[in-house]
Amino acid sequence: MSNEETTRLTVTLSRETDLALRAFLGAQGMRKGDLSKFIEDAVRWRMFDQAVQGVKARNADMDADELQAAIDEACATVRSEMWPTSSKAL
Known part of the structure; x- marks a missing residue:
């Protein structure tokens, strides 16, 4: 992805979550730069999950x-x- 295709965000996490996330990424062999990829993937999965839950609720x-x-x-x-x-x- 080029810089023209990205948006810079400021993300605020609790200290506990930050430490847990960095430990998790480190254990997976990921580096500091992989944090953005991880967050983007997590956001996409969360949006997908919300869409699925909405469809399930509409069809319950x-x-x-x-x-x-x-x-x-x-x-x-x-x-x-x-x-x-x-x-x-x-």
């Missing part, structure tokens, strides 16, 4: 068979768009 009252049918339909649509000629074989 949905009948299991109805939900499975909606999933199957969405998968079939994506397959037919990505692989128009091979979707019949699936």
